[in-house]
Amino acid sequence: MNNRTEIASLGEFGLIEHLTKNFEIQNASTILSIGDDGAVIDHFGKQTVISSDMLIEGIHFDLMYSPLKHLGYKSVVVNLSDIYAMNATPTHITLNIAFSNRLSVEALDDFYEGVFAACEKYGVDLIGGDTSTSQKGFIISITALGEITADKVVKRSGAKKGDLLCVSGDLGSAFLGLTLLEREKKIYLEHPEIQPDLENEQYIVGRLLKPEARKDIIEFFEQSNILPTSMMDVSDGLSSETLHICKQSNVGCVVYEDKIPVNDQAKQYAYKLELDPTACALSGGEDYELVFTVPQSDYDKLVLNEQISVIGYITDIEEGVHIITKGGSTHHLTAQGWNAFKQ
Amino acid sequence: MNNRTEIASLGEFGLIEHLTKNFEIQNASTILSIGDDGAVIDHFGKQTVISSDMLIEGIHFDLMYSPLKHLGYKSVVVNLSDIYAMNATPTHITLNIAFSNRLSVEALDDFYEGVFAACEKYGVDLIGGDTSTSQKGFIISITALGEITADKVVKRSGAKKGDLLCVSGDLGSAFLGLTLLEREKKIYLEHPEIQPDLENEQYIVGRLLKPEARKDIIEFFEQSNILPTSMMDVSDGLSSETLHICKQSNVGCVVYEDKIPVNDQAKQYAYKLELDPTACALSGGEDYELVFTVPQSDYDKLVLNEQISVIGYITDIEEGVHIITKGGSTHHLTAQGWNAFKQ
Incomplete structure (x- = not known):
């Protein structure tokens, strides 16, 4: 200017x-x-x-x-x-x-x-x-x-028992980008002479400042003749969105921690801050990925798209909404997935 | 509460x-x-x-x-x-x-x-x-x-030479209601013990705080088989809206001051404040009436609706946009119709 x-x-x-x-x-x-x-x-x-x-x-x-x-x-x-x-x-x-x-x-x-x-x-x-x-x-x-x-039309309310729970791209990066920028802002305000070095963190900063919408996933559905049974975009975090789908579909679900996609750069930065990358993915928000459910019969079509991860499956409502950790233990998923996860 | x-x-x-x-x-x-x-x-x-x-x-x-x-x-x-x-x-x-x-x-x-x-x-x-x-x-x-x-569909751009310029309801009241409330607010802030007396000014206050949209006029058009050649709602004032229609339709127009509808209570309040009621109608805004043009052949249908006033007619663009005052003199209409009018 x-x-x-x-x-x-x-x-x-x-x-x-x-x-x-x-x-x-x-x-x-x-x-x-x-x-x-x-x-x-x-x-x-x-x-x-x-x-x-x-x-x-x-x-x-x-x-x-x-x-x-x-x-x-x-x-x-x-x-x-x-x-x-x-x-x-x-x-x-x-x-x-x-x-x-x-x-x-x-x-x-x-x-x-x-x-x-x-x-x-x-x-x-x-x-x-x-x-x-x-x-x-x-x-x-x-x-x-x-x-x-x-x-x-795909609503939030159509998930059925046995459906696969899937997510596009990776999660948690936007939250980590926000954490980084808030940190750098604080440093800058206290020490204006220090220039922020974002060189190695371009991915997470980009995910926050210039997100993309998953047009490609919708086009893939069309081309592959896939009609999800339910879908939402991830604006508040995977936990919150999964709970919305389960509540509106009147079902429960199981999410596997080791299947939740987190970008490597994001992981590194999370470790640097001593944050749990999974917690960032569950509660971070602003990733604008799509979380959706499809019948199991669509599995063979889904795996052809590297941008899609199957992270769990839909259960009866009585079974509740759970996450199975890498260590094999089971936790209730709450909207504040991060806090819950830390308990 | x-x-x-x-x-x-x-x-x-x-x-x-x-x-x-x-x-x-x-x-x-x-x-x-x-x-x-x-x-x-x-x-x-x-x-x-x-x-x-x-x-x-x-x-x-x-x-x-x-x-x-x-x-x-x-x-x-x-x-x-x-x-x-x-x-x-x-x-x-x-x-x-x-x-x-x-x-x-x-x-x-x-x-x-x-x-x-x-x-x-x-x-x-x-x-x-x-x-x-x-x-x-x-x-x-x-x-x-x-x-x-x-x-x-009626756009702003269809007014033709010879068309009648019309307006629904009355104009200037919302502006006078605002003037009244701003005045009472000032008095109240300086003298909280004085309760505002709005008894005689309910019309103008109501026009500001709870306006209605002219659904009835659109229904009248439908019933009477009238299709305006151009139309706009009055949010900024009659001057501004008339100029928009003329600019987008590439025409001029003549407005007669004595035809501009102003409510009696609004007039009385304007006189009380030594304001010109016409100036309030031209520049007041927020009346949410409809200003529109129709072919002259629709005149016989229009006069059946007491809520519609014919206030002027469309001319060639070369003739400009004018208002003819009650006294018979001609002025250019500007978006700040009020100021222009006072010159």
């Missing part, structure tokens, strides 16, 4: 025009986009999936270590992740933001650059929204829409 | 369940609602209209004189107003809110009571959203969806 243009110099409508002028429509279903009271989309007989999320400075992100471009990207991705978690294809987003005059037009440009990069990567159209002033901090609220044929 | 339940005592998921447990689905198109990663809606061959808005404490409302129930109601209504302004029927909303722990569960109950009252009145389903913590103040972000058949 070499220049600083005050937002007031553009005015509200000028600002919206400035921020959205280079944005091209990607979906044929987008009949009318930004610039009217509402946007209009057509459906060609499909159903629409909708999800909405808010990100608030100081609560969900820290501008001290979140570059605005990454923040724009992540804001879109976390919403698309919810659409993929329904087995749907995201098509449209609306974006409401509020900010104080601490931010310049150039800063907002960076944020929108990230928004547009995510829209382009995932084939999504930004079709509307609202810009506003805030009393304090930067506030982002996004609603994402996706499309799906009626018989492909 | 007799009791105070801390939000922390319910937890995030407990809170969402508590707030939404009595909410019944009203639209057959709502296939899946709150409680999963996304909601699912079906379309029966119609198009979807989407609009999104943010309301922020201290910027858009003041909890000192906005009862939370009214605020919930208004938050929904201002979004539905945008859907009606496209000539569509609102069907669904998502609601994201963020709040500090200053608010109790009972306060949020009041807010949701207002949200549900608006949903019920307008036949809309709340299908999802996010609750979060804020650093400061109460933040509300709503996305509204509506449905429409493709040939009925």
Whole structure:
């Protein structure tokens, strides 16, 4: 950023025009986009999936270590992740933001650059929204829409006894990235002369600051003719999401600690901090992986995808929700899996 | 409110369940609602209209004189107003809110009571959203969806030379209500022993705190076989909205001051403050009336509706955007219609 243009110099409508002028429509279903009271989309007989999320400075992100471009990207991705978690294809987003005059037009440009990069990567159209002033901090609220044929919707509530419990990618890295950045922030605030060295920790930092949604997994399901019986994205941590699926499906399950995928760099950093990598995976959150269940008969198809790990299986509700540790002992899984695990 | 339940005592998921447990689905198109990663809606061959808005404490409302129930109601209504302004029927909303722990569960109950009252009145389903913590103040972000058949969409850009410029209801009252409440707040802060007397000003206060969206006007269009050539809702003031329609339609227009509808109580209060009622109507905003254009041939149908005023007509773009005062003089209309008018 070499220049600083005050937002007031553009005015509200000028600002919206400035921020959205280079944005091209990607979906044929987008009949009318930004610039009217509402946007209009057509459906060609499909159903629409909708999800909405808010990100608030100081609560969900820290501008001290979140570059605005990454923040724009992540804001879109976390919403698309919810659409993929329904087995749907995201098509449209609306974006409401509020900010104080601490931010310049150039800063907002960076944020929108990230928004547009995510829209382009995932084939999504930004079709509307609202810009506003805030009393304090930067506030982002996004609603994402996706499309799906009626018989492909995957809810949280369809897991059946005997189904395999699976997860995409690896877990716990975003939490460790957050721990690292919070640590470096603290050091920097106390000793501004010390530059943070993140060279060896790019993976976990990247997982926090610029997560991706698992479009590839949904495409793999389609290609492989797999229809999960239940699915959720991992925003709060594997424990919490597994408990949601079990509760809404009225089932129990068993998770094997040694099957939970954790990246090697993440493991190393966890050990460095004397944290249990499994605890990070269970309770860390913000990984935006997919946790899902499939019938056992899909096992042969699943193993062809290295990005998918089978981590357990679904049981009767009476059997509860358990984790079997590497040492072979059995523990109840709770939403605060980490604390529970440490008992 | 007799009791105070801390939000922390319910937890995030407990809170969402508590707030939404009595909410019944009203639209057959709502296939899946709150409680999963996304909601699912079906379309029966119609198009979807989407609009999104943010309301922020201290910027858009003041909890000192906005009862939370009214605020919930208004938050929904201002979004539905945008859907009606496209000539569509609102069907669904998502609601994201963020709040500090200053608010109790009972306060949020009041807010949701207002949200549900608006949903019920307008036949809309709340299908999802996010609750979060804020650093400061109460933040509300709503996305509204509506449905429409493709040939009925009314944009801002279709006004044609010779069309009649019309507005529903009356204008300026919400601004005068705001002026009154801000005045009373100031008096109260300086002299807490003086109780505000709003007895004679219920109309203007009501217009600010509990506005309605003009569902009736859209239904009248349908029944009367009227399809406006352009339409917008009045959120920023008649001047600003008229200029938007003219700019996006590439036309000019003439507005007659004596045709602009202003409520009598609003007029009296404006005179009391030595404000020009017309200036309040032109620049006041937040009236959530509809401003629209129709072909002259629709005039005979329009006059049957007492809630509609014909306030001017559309001209060639070269003729600009003007207002003809009661005294017969002509002025340029600007977005700050009030200031311009006072020149």
